[in-house]
Amino acid sequence: MEIPTIELSVVASTQAQSGKLANELRMWLDKYDNNFAHTLRRGDPSNQDLGSILAIVGSVAAPVVSAFFEEAARELARTIADWMRKRKVSLTVDAGGGVKVENADPETVERIVCEILKRQHEAAISSKNCADGDG
Numbered sequence: 050m051e052i053p054t055i056e057l058s059v060v061a062s063t064q065a066q067s068g069k070l071a072n073e074l075r076m077w078l079d080k081y082d083n084n085f086a087h088t089l090r091r092g093d094p095s096n097q098d099l100g101s102i103l104a105i106v107g108s109v110a111a112p113v114v115s116a117f118f119e120e121a122a123r124e125l126a127r128t129i130a131d132w133m134r135k136r137k138v139s140l141t142v143d144a145g146g147g148v149k150v151e152n153a154d155p156e157t158v159e160r161i162v163c164e165i166l167k168r169q170h171e172a173a174i175s176s177k178n179c180a181d182g183d184g
Contacts, residue, residue, distance in 0.1 A: 054104055054105065054106050054144075054145070054169070055104070055105045055142060055143070055144050055162060055165055055166065056090070056102050056103070056104050056105075056142075056143040056144075056145075057071070057074070057102070057103045057104075057105065057129070057140050057141070057142055057143075057158075058071065058092065058101060058102050058103075058140065058141040058143070059071050059074065059101070059103075059138050059139075059140055060138060060139045060140060060141060060151075060152055061138070064092070064101055067092075067101040068089075068100060068101040070136065070138060071089060071100065071101050071102065071103045072089060072100075073132075073136070074103055074129070074132055075087045075088070075089055075103050077128070077132045078103075078105070078125070078128060078129070078132075081128045082124065082125050082128055084121035084124070084125065085105050085106060085121070085125055086104075086105070086106040087103060087104070087105055087106075088103070088104050088106070089101075089102065089103060089104075090102040090103075090104050105125065105162075105166075115170065115171075115174065118166075118167075118170050119167055119170075122162070122163045122166040122167055122170070123163050125162065125163075125166070126158070126159040126160070126162040126163035126166075127159060129155075129158055129159065129162060130155035130156065130158055130159035131155075133154075133155040133158060134155050139152045139153055139154055140153050140158050141153070142158060142161055142162065142165075144165040144169070148165065
């Protein structure tokens with residue numbers, strides 16, 4: 050079963066600046082979001098920095114808590130957009146499977162992060178139900 054994941058990269062003039070801002074966003078989310086894991090990954094494995102890609106990983110919860118997951122996804126998306134407005138930056142959002150939006154503004158990020166997490170969660174729940182013989 051695939052766990053819902055989205056990768057965010059801050060659009061910046063240098064890789065170092067992108068990494069610094071990605072780390073700042075991770076710390077912001079660690080402070081304001083308790084529902085998802087936020088980890089840094091290296092975009093380029095040869096770089097020595099902490100990483101310039103922020104991976105957001107959602108838990109795969111039982112269908113009973115899908116409404117909670119949806120609200121948590123909305124709140125996460127709002128929190129990311131608020132940070133973007135504060136820092137006046139744009140992001141690249143990569144959900145895998147060919148879903149990638151580059152140079153996205155806060156409103157776009159808020160909309161697509163929420164929608165992608167909801168769809169990934171629904172797919173994971175459906176997959177789990179089918180594997181358990183419920184679907």
